Amino acid sequence: MKADASAVRDHRPIYIQVAESLRARILSGYYEDRLDGELKLVEEWEVSRRTIQQAIDILVREGLLRRHQGTGTFINKSGVARHYRAITSITDGVRAQGLAADYRILASAPEPASPAARAFFALAEGASVYRHTRLVLADRKPVAVADTLLNLERLRGLELSHLAQGLYEALRQGFGRTIVHAEDRYRPAIADAQTARLLELGEPAAIYIAERRAFDQSGAPIELSTISLVPVALEISISQVGADWPGAAQPAGEPWNYRVGFGNFAS
Known part of the structure; x- marks a missing residue:
């Protein structure tokens, strides 16, 4: 696979490595409005078209990309903004x-x-x-x-x-x-x-x-x-989801979620 350095750090499946590199490009503003066509990405990474489609599927589910039938895959700017605000x-x-x-x-x-x-x-x-x-x-x-x-x-x-x-x-x-x-x-x-x-x-x-x-x-x-x-008053909330003991079904989403916020700055 021919790929960016950011896509060869570990031994995960190739489609996940490609998704990681595409995510980095999207968040950095590399693509202005739309993603390169699948055939161009196939040529760049030297992988199958199915691998590129799997990588794009991940980013569509994350909300960074939107598919438009017949016109291509576009950057979902509101989804990117949510990542920025994270x-x-x-x-x-x-x-x-x-x-x-x-x-x-x-x-x-x-x-x-x-x-x-x-x-x-x-x-x-x-x-x-x-x-x-x-x-x-x-x-x-x-x-x-x-x-x-x-x-x-x-x-x-x-x-x-x-x-x-x-x-x-x-x-x-x-x-x-x-x-x-x-x-x-x-x-x-x-x-x-x-x-x-x-x-x-x-x-x-x-x-x-x-x-x-x-x-x-x-x-x-x-x-x-x-x-x-x-x-100001410090506010901390922690949510716990499920457990991971042997035989337990894995819950959806992240097992831990932390949020730290501050009280009223106007007071």
Whole structure:
């Protein structure tokens, strides 16, 4: 099989490997409106037409593609948007509450990578990362300080000092990088003096710290963020589906589903 590097990572069936590569292309904006024809994909991957059809079937079921009889297979933009929203930002949380989201850039420039950043991004000693720090506002009230390090090895020429759109949107449009996997960790903390001043809190002030490690559609590490949030109520819900003891029928869907959200930013 002739395939992208992202489609040869394991020993799964070939149609699943092809589906993985096509999914990455779709999420990165590689296809504007419609998928390449099946015969072109057969030639590119050097596989059977049935293999291509099986791969497309997976993406149709996921909602990323739509088939139109006689005209081809098209990108389902609403389905793609749902995948984008699956990885949410603090700005998404503000807007979801019906509040006006805005931010003020505090720092935005390359800098030498720290040992922790070099380890996460797999950078050589002496490499640089891009630091983008902003104050997030909800209806003009400060609610978070977001300090983000970005992988310059994957984002050559990145410049965000005059960013006028969402960060994830800028990465998709400017670099074809879509954040599709994020690992978040939340913990309570006491704000330092600068953070307390930016969030208009007294001292000492209790806040939440959210730490994010995020990866793009190829599995490359892209973002390392620390977000300091005003002390809103933290909401966590966990749903459990079925069990996996021997002989038990496997339930449909994922066995675990976690959701973390924040209380009313307007309060």
